[in-house]
Amino acid sequence: QVTLKESGPVLVKPTETLTLTCTVSGFSLSNARMGVSWIRQPPGKALEWLAHIFSNDEKSYSTSLKSRLTISKDTSKSQVVLTMTNMDPVDTATYYCARMRYFDRTNDYWGQGTLVTVSS
Amino acid sequence: QSVLTQPPSASGTPGQRVTISCSGSSSNIGSNTVNWYQQLPGTAPKLLIYSNNQRPSGVPDRFSGSKSGTSASLAISGLQSEDEADYYCAAWDDSLNGPNVVFGGGTKLTVL
Numbered sequence: 001q002v003t004l005k006e007s008g009p010v011l012v013k014p015t016e017t018l019t020l021t022c023t024v025s026g027f028s029l030s031n032a033r034m035g036v037s038w039i040r041q042p043p044g045k046a047l048e049w050l051a052h053i054f055s056n057d058e059k060s061y062s063t064s065l066k067s068r069l070t071i072s073k074d075t076s077k078s079q080v081v082l083t084m085t086n087m088d089p090v091d092t093a094t095y096y097c098a099r100m101r102y103f104d105r106t107n108d109y110w111g112q113g114t115l116v117t118v119s120s
Numbered sequence: 121q122s123v124l125t126q127p128p129s130a131s132g133t134p135g136q137r138v139t140i141s142c143s144g145s146s147s148n149i150g151s152n153t154v155n156w157y158q159q160l161p162g163t164a165p166k167l168l169i170y171s172n173n174q175r176p177s178g179v180p181d182r183f184s185g186s187k188s189g190t191s192a193s194l195a196i197s198g199l200q201s202e203d204e205a206d207y208y209c210a211a212w213d214d215s216l217n218g219p220n221v222v223f224g225g226g227t228k229l230t231v232l
Contacts, residue, residue, distance in 0.1 A: 037221065039221075046122050046208065046223055046224070046225045046226045047157075047165065047208055047210075047223040047226070048223065049210075049220065049221035049222070049223060052221070060219050060220070062220060063215070063220055096164055096165070098165075104153060104170060104171055105152075105212045105221065106155050106167065106170045106171070107155070107157075107165075107167065107210075107221075108167050108170070108176065109167075110164040110165055110166070110167075111164065112163075112164050113164050
């Protein structure tokens with residue numbers, strides 16, 4: 001059974017750095033056919049892809065947010081970490097991690113999401 | 121503003137057939153496959169259609185997808201009240217700035 005669970009702060013202040021962790025089970029981050037994406041959704045708005053990482057450490061970032069994002073993985077802990085620097089109130093959103101299949105770049109399993117609010 | 125264009129809303133009565141469109145460009149839909157996600161109120165998105173027209177195990181065959189050129193469509197036949205949700209299309213985008221996954225703006229489906 002594949003599951004993903006996001007964890008991290010619910011509230012961050014403007015200019016701070018956000019660190020989110022995705023803990024996966026039911027598949028291995030060393031699996032060559034799988035990776036993990038981060039996607040966010042501001043309240044009442046559309047989904048926005050942020051980044052992904054595969055087992056071979058191939059990474060890709062949203063063009064518009066690339067300078068602020070870093071994605072990494074700890075295979076032994078089954079965790080993928082996303083950091084986003086210089087947080088702003090417009091970054092308030094539910095942040096999801098989702099498994100990504102390498103062969104067709106499909107996010108087939110999603111975590112429940114974690115709401116992050118940026119406010120002083 | 122989303123890279124893929126969807127109508128903001130759609131509606132139908134129980135039993136009807138509804139289609140939702142998704143328009144893109146040569147760098148995304150035109151050269152890559154399209155996925156569709158269903159997001160029920162207050163829940164995480166769920167994969168509904170992948171590779172343009174494939175249904176994951178457990179998705180009813182009332183849901184179908186198609187793609188032509190730089191556009192794609194999701195069709196829901198035999199509409200049911202439980203289909204009331206937001207629907208998003210997504211595709212890989214091979215832009216000059218680097219590969220990205222792009223989503224549509226979402227379509228809110230109302231079952232009247």
